[in-house]
Amino acid sequence: MSKTKAFELVVVEAAQCSICERMRDRQAVLGPLNGTITPKAMFIAEAPGRNGADRTRIPFHGDISGNNFEALLDSIGLARNQIFITNSVLCSPRKPGGANDRPTRSEIRNCSSFLQRQIELIDPPVIATLGAVALDAIRLIEAHTFTLRDHAARILEWNGRLLVPLYHPSPQVIITVRNLDQQKRDYRMLLRAIENLGLC
């Protein structure tokens, strides 16, 4: 089966998935708008945001986190058509009032087979996790002991490829933990990982 066909199959299965109780009415954000299936790097974030990907169907687009992410990508000269973006859970988890919520451990576990299949079929040379939830989620695919606090912006090896743990570009993280200038410096390490493989 071709890579394109295999990806289309995952997209169809994800669109039909309703394993997670509170996301039964939500649609998985997975399709051609996630990026190229031959990327220089794959980004894995937490979950589609209510005003971003869940509304626009484009990961990290349409909300403040998306604006920050696009600024960070621009800062290292990467374009969306050179990358693939996905999430630890493909559907948007919400609080009872409708606000964004963190995915639970069981929701991340439910969706880990989709994440594993995306990684296996896209086979990105470099993965950048965005935030602690994503870094934790990939442990279900291959164990590691990395933490965001100790390993942020370091070039690591994981699952037969390079891994660069990065912070999430949400306004809360940028205001309280890692500002945009600091994150731009982190992204230079991601660019270095891509360059080290001769991909730029």
Ligand code: SF4
């Ligand atoms: S988050 Fe993943 S496992 Fe849960 S319903 Fe959506 S596609 Fe299925």
